[in-house]
Amino acid sequence: MTRSTVSRLVDELIRAGIVAEHDPRGAGGPGRPAVPLTPAGGTIVGLGLQVNVDYMAGRVMDLTGAIVAEEHVAGDFESSDPAAVLSAAGDLTRDLVGRATASGARVARACLGLPGLVDTGNRRLLLAPNLGWHELTPADLMGPRLLPPGVELLVDNDANLAAYGVAHEAPGRVADSSTFLYVAGDIGVGAGIVVDGRVVRGQHGWAGEIGHVSIEPTGPQCHCGARGCLERYAGKHAVLEAAALPTSATPADLAAAAASGYGAPRVAVERAAWALGIALAGTVNVIDVGEIVLGAAFIPLVDLLRPGIEEQLRVRTLAGPWSSTTLRVAPADAAPAATGGAMRALEWVAREPAAWIDAVARTSA
Structure with missing residues (x-):
């Protein structure tokens, strides 16, 4: 790519809040000074959610890997009523989304981790033996106005999300x-x-x-x-x-x-x-x-x-x-699937920034 093409692409990423530009380095030396670029902090966030047998949790993370907001709620959800538990998880979700957007951040996606067999394509839980749940769609039970318009809720197995979190130092960085x-x-x-x-x-x-x-x-x-x-x-x-x-x-x-x-x-x-x-x-x-x-x-x-x-x-x-x-x-973490879920929620922004920018433009139109 030409220098002008690279500059144009970088300008797009800066305007979208995906990267941040810092003070030039090497001023006074030969050639044009280098301008450092890093993932932007506090602009775009992913929401990771986790419901386990004895707690539910949520974690909001930005592209740098910093935690913007989080919540951990102890409970006893063994052989529980999924409608009641997921309704409470919906309240937790809305609270965290509100706190994130109040800080000026845009939520990319949310990802819910559950301890059981999950049909990720259809975002359904098939079986969670210890919760006593089977064949349900979590989003249907978490209540209305769960996420901002255009923001998707992914559903995955909690161990898979925790493993994904361990495999990454920060969103998009293995x-x-x-x-x-x-x-x-x-x-x-x-x-x-x-x-x-x-x-x-x-x-x-x-x-x-x-x-x-x-x-x-x-x-x-x-x-x-x-x-x-x-x-x-x-x-x-x-x-x-x-x-x-x-x-x-x-x-x-x-x-x-x-x-x-x-x-x-x-x-x-x-x-x-x-x-x-x-x-x-x-x-x-x-x-x-x-x-x-x-x-x-x-x-x-x-x-x-x-x-x-x-x-x-x-x-x-x-x-x-x-x-x-x-x-x-593994690193100590009170809600590892929430951490991995937040990282996975940001994965498409890190991997396909152009698709993310187009999606935001369509939602805003």
Whole structure:
């Protein structure tokens, strides 16, 4: 491209609020001084939303990765009424949108993460066993005037969104380590497969349901209807029950109890590590990934889980003698799917700025 074409395109991006121009550098030296350009802050934002079994959350992020507004609401949504819960999520959404627009920002998209099977094309939740929800369209239950005109609500699996967030340093900027298996421990156990910063979804978009891999075919009954699923050994409630701790205890409470001596909490965590190691080794054998990232409720327990997981990976991974699997921890985040959802909501602005500019022009006309 010619210099004039580049200048014209940059001017368009500046006018659209996608990039910001800074003071020239190198003034006084030979040639024209360089004008630094960076993603614009506070102009265009993405809204990430998350409904989990024990909380709902929302996070508004701008193109620099800065948080413009956020909210985290504790709750008990196990086997809940989806109309009531999603109506509350709609109120949270409208509040966050209002706070963002009051600051002068324009909302690009919103993305809702749910713990279950999601038909992303039709933006429908098919099944969320721990919530007790099935076959619903979240936008229909979140109420009217949810988002500004022309702004879409995407729906995705929460582990996929969390994995997307871990794979990116900021909207549109892939992290150095961007190929891995992300595994989130909560009431359920979910996973996201990431290759070069992109989430691998499978034919129907349902890849990553590691929580329903069978550890013992005759094991305890799972909410999904099957027996012996991983989440009945490594899900937060399952581990707390085995540890003889109340389900209100935090993962940090469990870690402290397990580290204090060899009693029920330590046995429960070691059992979870054994089950996780079996499921993860089988997954590594199938998808050939060299890095596993543990997130959500697993973060405080990583040091206690690591020996049991790595032992199972060592003895059960066929390629173990030739290739090791690295186990690392995700950044601490109270609502990782909300973070990933906000980044994904901004993805099309970062990847296709011309399409974004055209869409804004049509909406404003």
